[in-house]
Amino acid sequence: MSITGPYWHAGHDAEVVLDKVFALSAIVEKETGLTAYDPQSERPPADGQPEAATGLMSRITEDLRSLHGG
Template sequence: MPQVRTLLLEIRVTEYEQESRDLSHPGTGIDLSVFGSEVTITVPYWHAGDDAAVVLGQVSTLAAIVEKETGLTAYDPQTESPLVETPPEDSIGLTSRITEDLRSRYSG
């Protein structure tokens, strides 16, 4: 957890019973959830362009921390590949396109 705090500075930790906890970063919406041996990282679609690049850089670093600490491999279901194999510009472009599409559909 110290590495996550160094990366994101301000995080909220919510602990539940049965080996479950959530770490969330209010400024970016990044959420890391741990349930038993499963770990998920999610990011809301409100980031585009340079903002998406910064946030997805943080997600990549966070995933690397989780991989190092757990031995798990980060997998991106949107690109259907391990996160480390996805070029950052692909993730940034995808996130930006989806964010802009949602903004155009829902006015904001």
């Protein structure tokens, strides 16, 4: 299973999206007994820092926006 969020969210919007992604991954872990893995942070989401994930998504979004002039 894969959970993805598009890179068009920054700041508070990124925080909202990632909160939902992390909550969903926690439910999947609980129901399946499997461990989620975030390939971008190279660790399970439960081990991560939400602020770090939000910052990463925000920076990537801003970088993509600057590349596409918007």
